């Protein structure tokens with residue numbers, strides 16, 4: 001009973017990357033092809049490590065295929081596994097539930113897709129393995145499916161495959177809810193879960209319960225390494241487990257503390273240093289970065305005088321960076337100007353008046369929120385993809401940052417006006 005397997009989930013092959021048009025200069029081809037290339041890497045890994053089988057725990061597809069090429073691509077990768085004598089087990093999840101995918105392709109022998117009508121067990125007698133699973137018949141599965149799973153097969157390494165939200169996971173709809181206790185009581189050795197896109201080892205052992213996370217992050221909110229689990233079993237027991245990153249585009253957040261940085265050259269240098277740390281263990285892929293620049297720096301004034309300066313400086317730094325391919329998905333600014341507030345607020349001129357007004361607005365959080373709500377009003381309801389930009393969801397820190405930006409812009413104009421005053 002020595003064998004090894006891969007466990008992946010939530011491949012979302014050809015998941016549409018909505019809103020890419022909003023990013024001029026985005027590496028569109030790399031981003032669009034990422035879910036496919038990550039699957040190719042999964043298959044390469046399975047073949048390279050000579051595993052015995054691969055488990056895919058739901059959401060292989062995002063929904064109905066835009067056209068048959070999506071299904072044909074997946075099928076081709078399954079054939080690569082089969083030619084290497086690797087078996088595949090699939091349960092369907094909420095996104096690719098029986099009712100969600102209407103297209104059909106000829107089956108691949110050796111790729112077992114579990115039924116949606118009831119739970120099933122497939123035994124691999126040669127390896128001493130029993131794989132139990134059940135697919136989603138439709139998108140919403142409100143009931144716990146685990147009680148319908150068969151009892152463990154004695155003398156086998158028992159694996160349960162399940163697409164589930166467990167007791168609920170932030171940002172994920174509650175499907176096929178169940179508890180860790182229910183899973184433990186089942187008496188299996190390993191639960192190959194799917195649905196939750198952030199990797200989570202729910203339980204280390206007896207049984208080991210894992211959400212591998214998705215194979216490839218799909219947008220800026222799915223950050224960090226994405227990949228699959230490699231599990232080695234010796235003598236019927238788990239001997240080793242390893243997470244293997246397979247993502248071809250890695251989404252990350254990068255915070256730059258600009259305190260003490262006096263200009264764009266210093267900013268670019270700091271960015272290059274931080275980006276170097278970020279990509280150190282994964283140079284062979286595209287890194288999509290959401291950058292936040294904060295701290296007290298004269299850069300605030302530069303940006304206020306010439307909006308876009310900081311984003312352009314960071315893009316320039318990407319041009320200089322040759323350790324990996326970088327793309328800056330978004331730059332968020334939360335800078336402050338290094339001014340002596342007390343002294344400036346005491347000034348009898350417009351600058352002093354602006355600072356006193358801002359201080360009054362920002363005196364306490366509640367007042368700041370009320371003021372902000374009054375300013376933005378009830379704006380239009382934004383689509384989910386833009387939820388990050390919904391002003392009604394901003395926290396107090398973000399509102400303070402916006403206010404500081406507005407202040408810097410006004411101060412830059414005022415001091416510019418003072419300097420240009422001689423022109424009338």
Ligand SMILES: [Mn+2]
Pocket residue numbers: 010058059095195196197
């Ligand atoms: Mn999913």
